[in-house]
Amino acid sequence: MSWQWVVPLVSVLYLGLLFAVAYYADRRASMGRSLVNNPTIYTLSIAVYCTSWTYYGSVGRAAETGVGFLPIFLGPTLMAALWWFLLGKIIAISKANHITSIADFISSRYGKSPMLGRMVTLFVVIGIMPYIALQLKAVAVSLDVLVHRLDAGLAMKGPTAPWDDTALYVAMILALFSILFGTRHLDASERHEGMVTAIAFESIVKLGAFLLVGVFVTFGLFDGFGDLFARALADPQVRRLMTFDAMPGGYVSWFSMTLVAMMAVLFLPRQFQVLVVENVNPAHIRQAAWLFPLYLLAFNLFVLPIALAGRLIFAGQGMDPDTFVLTLPIHGDQVWLALLVYVGGLSAATSMVIVEAIAMSTMVSNDLILPLLLRFRAAFQEDLSGMILTIRRGIIIGLMLLGYLYFRLIGESHTLVSIGIISFAAVAQFAPAILIGIYWQGVSRRGAMGGLMAGFLVWSHTLLFASFAKSGWIAESVLTHGPWGISWLKPQALFGLTVFDPITHSVFWSLLANIGVLVLISLFDRQTAVEQIQALNFVNVFDKGARGGNEYLWSGFVSVADLKKLVSRFIGPVQAESDFANYLQHRLLKLDERTQAPAHLVAFAEKRLTGAIGSASARVMVSSVVKGEELDLHGVMRILDETSQVIEYSQRLELKSRQLEAATRQLQEANERLQELDRLKDEFISTVSHELRTPLTSIRAFSEILRDNEEMEPADRRRFTEIIIKEAERLTRLVNQILDLARIESGKMEWHVAQVDLVEIVRDAMDSTHQLFENKSVRLNYQAPDHPVLLQADRDKIMQVVINLLSNAVKFCAPETGVVEILGREGVDGVGVTVLDNGPGIPREDLEKVFEKFHQVHQARDETQGVPLGTGLGLTICQRIIDRHQGRIWVESELGRGAAFTFLLPRDLQIQ
Amino acid sequence: MKRRKERLVVLTLLGVLAINYPVLSLASLERMVWGVPLLWFYLLAFWVVFVILIALTMRRGPLEKS
Structure with a gap:
């Protein structure tokens, strides 16, 4: 069997399988059954962090520095704890502003500055180049190792011609697949569900393959961890890997690499892509925050054992430790396992390259190429989406070639980790502009620009040129004597600082310059209106009251139709039409096509375009159709400050x-x-x-x-x-x-409410007051209804009321001539009783007072003895009882014509 | 959960302390714990505990269940 054919064939088959996964996910998404809306898929896609560096390079570094490979994974673990609010805030900002890349994020934060976007993009391209080169090198080397069995890992081959170089073909195949994954169609949101699913799938493949080789080495080649470590301890060369002494640069280097990795896991273009741009639901962070560190832990479990095993088995053979993962299974005659390991490494490399290429092509096209193109040819009338896709495809191929170039220049003389860490340090330069920028409104555009510029200059001097010099591409005397012989400019000992290792040295100086310049300029700078609005929107993204102000930015004239035409050129007429209709419907607006677009509609169009071509380009495009000027600075400031804060x-x-x-x-x-x-x-x-x-x-x-x-x-x-x-x-x-x-x-x-018959109650009351009437010879008339009058009430209390009314009536009637009448009442509003007498009546002014406590109508005295007739509490108690039954009691009277007391009760008492 | 943000910041700071000088140097000895090097064991144990603590802090509070 010829491995020369099998290995490339397997590679292409694997990539085909990957593409099938992506295709399936895209199909599911278009049917509305998205696979990506899932925290586990989200976490696995974040694991794109683990590249060939992790897969091959970690073991290589562990074989030389012991635990020195770990900061790259401990940093992200620490960072994951902060994701809940830090990443949450970045995601919220990005969603609110339709941000699709890290360059877009920074340029948007600092007043949608096209210049800043261009700068960040340029730095990303330069900074990530070594990282792509690393992947190419890893795939190429693993291919060579597998094809030539053990030989290639032993000795460096001499320089080869480009057309004979595996890395070039690897670069081209990866470019092809990135194009297939990322630029099949133009999506305004820049989300790629198929790609994310494929990346998640790759994360499982690479972890599975790595764990397999770990288990094989530990339990197949050795007798488990105990045996492996015991034999490592016995070897004086390997023994020192067990403690911290093997770590070059010691604890300081350990700390700086952790710091750089903390930043890299957030701000590498591909990490930003999967963490922020491809995020479907910010709640997924909840699971990712612990599952991702767990994934990293699983990945690192066997790194040290494999490294130790490699050192023990290949002792003195000069085998490149970066290839241990592959050469150990070959050494154990497990060729199929080696092939599987190769596929795992391929998946680690491809996932990184695909996401990185897509993220960077978006950036380069949105922030570098489109603004220029649009500035010069703003009068384009045709649909631009096809052209944008072509540009992006070209960019991907260009990026891969750049990576290849870097690989050719310096790749052979560096280990995987030392190449990768250069990129990490570059990406860390974005951290101040982003992290300080989303918590401190005062960072200005010039501050961010100056900081980035300073940081990048120092970085390229201390790391990039140093790596060129090391590989002999530029004169090595630069390292030893400084450029042009200026000794304080020595790349690895700037200003004579020699206490740090090269990485710490670079990180220290570059971040110091970066943060220092950023803070100093910002403190003495004045922000423009757009900057202030964007700073406010970013810092207060969760504070609904303080946001806004976007619509004040445009005060020119443009018709609704022109605006729509502009948007449809980038996202297609159908999409544009429905977006505008949705927006107007949401705002309950009806606008004629020819009317002048209100400022908020212009702001909406700009946001919509931002999703498709980035904030800087979107701004250029909108300003190309809006006639008139931007609102003047002071006006905007006043409106903004007053409306959003003072008013609140x-x-x-x-x-x-x-x-x-x-x-x-x-x-x-x-x-x-x-x-x-x-x-x-x-x-x-x-x-x-x-x-x-x-x-x-x-x-x-x-x-x-x-x-x-x-x-x-x-x-x-x-x-x-x-x-x-x-x-x-x-x-x-x-x-x-x-x-x-x-x-x-x-x-x-205590109230005993039950069904009672009012007629019966009145009869009983008449019986018990019978004697009173007899004594005074007062006549009592009563016409009882012939049917029972039922209601819910307390029988004894109602009886008390009736007796009280009757005895009152008797009291006030003259003897012999007195007549008392009882009338039953039945109506819709309830049932009740009226007691009429022909006594002296009650003065008008006393009518309302008779129910008050101790109120005595003055005439009401026993003529014979001159003592009061009543206690003055009877009617009060009656009123309370009737109130308690939710009824009402009142009196009608005229002086000299008697009085009529009436109470009415509802039939159905609602018991309280 | 109340004060989740503060808890996460404190957790991270404790994590930074635990895996840096001087605490880390205490584990940098040529000693074996259950057959594995102390330093390696310490870092992995830290890792496991840290992941568990993140997961506990990120747990949904009673008000967040919906």
Whole structure:
């Protein structure tokens, strides 16, 4: 079997399978059953972080530095803990502003500056080139190792011609697949569901393959971890890998690499692509925050064992440690396992290259090429989406060629990790502009630009040129004596700083320059209106009240039709038509095609375009159709500050003062009510004592008369004794009624509500008051209905009311001539009873007072004895009872014509 | 969950402390724990604990279940 044919064939088959996965996912997405809306797929797609570097390079680094490979994975683990709010904020900002790349993010934050977007893109291209070269090198080397078996790993081959170089073909095949994945059609949101699914699939393949080789090495070539580590400990060369002493640069280097990796996991273009742009639901972070570190942990479990095994087995053979993952299975005669490992490595490399190429092609086309093209040929009328796709395809091929070029220049003389870390340090330069920019509104465009520029200059001097010099591409004397012999400019000892390793040295100087320049310029800079608005929108993305202001940016003239035409040139007429219709419908607007577009519609169109061609280009395009000027700076500032902040604060203040006023009013009312209650209580007590004293006084007076006049006529004695008894009875009644009233008012009275017949109650009441009528010879008329009148009530209490009304009526009627009538009432509003008498009646001014406590109508006195007839509580109790039954009681009367007391009760009492 | 953000920041800071000088140097000894090097064991154990702590902090609070 010829491996020379099998291995490339397997590679192409694997890539075909990958494409099938992507195709299937795209199909599912178009049917509305997206696979990507899933936190596990999201997490696996983030694992695009693990590239050939992880797959081959980690083992290589571990074989030389022990645990020195770990910061690259511990950094992201630490960072994942911060994702919930940090990444959450970046995602929220990106969604709100239709941001599709890291260059777009930075340029949008700093006033949609095309210049800044261009700068970031350029830096990304330069910075990521080594990283792509690393993947090409890894795939090429693994292919060579597999094809030539063990030989290629042993010795470096001499330089080969480009057409004979595996890496070139690898680069071209990867470019082809990136084009297939990423640029089949132009999507305004720049989301690629098929690609994400394929990446997630690759993450499983590479992890599975790596774990397999780990298990094989640990348990196949050795007798488990114990055996492997014991033999490593016995070897004096390998022994030092067990502690920190093997780590070059020591703890400082460890720390700086962790820091750089923390930034890289967020800001590498491909990480930004999968974390932010391809994110479907920010809630997926919840799972990714722990599952992703777990994935990294699983990946790193066997790195050190494989490295130690390689060092032990290939001791003294000069085998390249970067190939241990592949050469160990070959050494163990597991050729098929080796082939599987090769596929795993291929998946690690392809996933990185595909996502990176897509992310970078979006950036380069949106921020570098389109703005230039559109500036010069703004009058394009045809559909541009086809041209944009062609541009992006060209960019992908160009990027791969650049990567290949870098590989040819320096690839052979560097290990995988030392190449990759150069890219990491480059990407870390974006961190200040982004992280400080989303929490501090004061960072200005010039500040961010200056910071980036300074950081990149230092980075390229201290790392990029140093790597060129190391590989002999430029004179090596630059490293030892400094450029042009200027010793304080030595790339790896800037200003004579020699205490750090090269990476820490570069990270220290570049981030110092970056942050320093950014902060200093920002402190002394004035931001333009657009910058202020964007800064406000970014920093306060979660604060709905403080956002906005976008629509104030445009004050020129453009018709709705022109605006729509502009948008449709980039996203297609059908999409543009439906987007505009949706927007207008959402805002409840009806606009004629020829009318002038309102400012917010222009802002909407700009946002829509931002999704398709990036914020800087979108701004250029919109300004090309909007006639007139942007609103002047001071106007925007005033509107913005006043509308978004001052108004919000004053609204809050108004709300607070309204709440305070309401609370004060309630307190006043409560206070008044308390005072009223207090007054009533005092009055009640004094009235009660007065009322109690009256009968007591008369009892005492008559008792004294009886005691002192022993020779009193028996008739008088008898009369006086009767008065005493009557007064005592009245006292008892009074006390009973006070107790009743107190019970009712305090809510302690027991109510026994049941179905009762009102006719029967009235009859019973008449029976028990019969004697009163007889004594005074008052006539009682009652026409009872012939059917029972049923209602829900407390029988005894209602009876009490009727008896009270009857006895009142008797009291006020003249003897002999008095007539009392009882009328039953039935109506829609309830049932009730009216008691009429022909007594003296009640004065008009007393009508409302008769129900008050202790109110006595003055005439109501027993003429014979001059004592009050009632207690003054009976009607009060009646009213309370009727109130409790949700009914009502009232009196109608005219002086001299008697009185009519009526109560009405609902038939169905709602029991409380 | 109340104060999730603060908890995550503190967790990260503790993580940075745990895997840097000088705490890390305490584990850099040529000692074996259950047959594996102490340093390697320490870092992996840290990793496992850290992942568990993130997962616990990210758990949905009773108000977030919907």
